[in-house]
Amino acid sequence: MSNWEGLDEFVAVAECGQFTAAAERLGLSSSQISRQVARLEERLQTRLFYRSTRKVSLTEAGQTFLQHCQRLQDGREEALRAIGDLAGEPKGLLRMTCAVAYGERFIVPLVNDFMALHPQLRLEIELTNRPLDLLQEGLDLAIRLGRLQDSRLVATRLAPRVMHLCAAPLYLQRYGRPHSLSELARHNCLIGSSDQWQFQQEGREQSLRVQGNWRCNSGEAVLDAALRGFGLCQLPDYYVQQHLHSGALVALLEAQQPPNTAVWALYPQQRHLSPKVRQLVEHLKSGLTQRLAASMGPS
Structure with a gap:
């Protein structure tokens, strides 16, 4: 018997508050749901629900177990999405921002190269020297120079800045x-x-x-x-x-000479990046690295 058996049924009952509603959500019969939950309680040797004729409620042990099971479900779905997106084609709207001069000179040409490779992508770039709030403006990505201030964002270092x-x-x-x-x-x-x-x-x-x-x-x-x-x-x-x-x-x-700062890609905190953002960040990092190597060569 799998250690996972009964977990999805348990979470569905806990979130729906009824065996019947949980059965409808999972496309199973009420008797199947009840049987799986009973087997789970037997394996754990712990009562997870208080049962009545109309509804069920979680015991203290059930409340603790539910939190862990929900995190397990989230992790499982995250893993499946991540694998599915490895070969995912960047598509849809991508909104980003960058400083004007650096964007015109370096970032926009690289982004245009990326667009040529992925015609299903739509792009909006706002070049401004004013640092925009990604969360308020609904932006997917920002390219920032120097030292970072906003701890709410995830940062990936694209290139040094000397x-x-x-x-x-x-x-x-x-x-x-x-x-x-x-x-x-x-x-x-x-x-x-x-x-x-x-x-x-x-x-x-x-x-x-x-x-x-x-x-x-x-x-x-x-x-x-x-x-x-x-x-x-x-x-x-x-x-x-x-x-x-x-x-x-x-x-x-x-x-x-002051310590090196950097060129950064910033995006809102989330565990899983969409293919369009993840692949563009990788493209920018590769392109800026190549430009740096070329600039260090003979003039």
């Missing part, structure tokens, strides 16, 4: 090269979305407020100003890597 302090050779010829964090105060710093730049000194993170005569909340605009020799910039690797390789920009204070 910040670089750098400047054009023209600027350094005119104003010299900083050799310590304290010297940044006398340099013109090109400020993006924040005037708080992050560094690492003696193994600890340090935030430093910088000043300059130029500011814009666009990474591409900051990069253009830096390449023209207007001042120092601190930007992620995906903006400056090729320019560091070519010599158009020079890395500065590399020993104080």
Whole structure:
């Protein structure tokens, strides 16, 4: 006799409150349900129900047993869905969000590649630098950069994100090269979305407020100003890597480079991801890894 025998019947009776209703739910006869529950009580040597002519109610032992049985049922269904979805075709509507510049440059092209492979998928992407609430907005997925704040979400690391302090050779010829964090105060710093730049000194993170005569909340605009020799910039690797390789920009204070942050895929907490989200996350992780490897090669 299987240890599972009678569990589904027991849960159905407990949730329906009647043997007749439980029989209708499971498509069995009332006598079959009653027999399975009685055999289960005999195996457990415990009474699970108080029975009356109209309804049944759980004993204390039955209430405890019901909680465990419901979790077992949930786990069994989860396992069956997971196996069924391994080869599941991504389809239906997928709604996601990402920061504007990073999304346009990296994420959207990879998502478009994914769409070409899965024509049954429908897609809505909102590119915004405002962090949207996935639960309130009904979003399936968000791509976030840097450090994470929302603990209600599950995060998968897609790629590293390294910040670089750098400047054009023209600027350094005119104003010299900083050799310590304290010297940044006398340099013109090109400020993006924040005037708080992050560094690492003696193994600890340090935030430093910088000043300059130029500011814009666009990474591409900051990069253009830096390449023209207007001042120092601190930007992620995906903006400056090729320019560091070519010599158009020079890395500065590399020993104080801040600890790596990351590019993250975030989605609402749930034990089982739909094929469309799971496979897209895997596609993005693979694509970003390949791009990183290519950017580290010869220019």
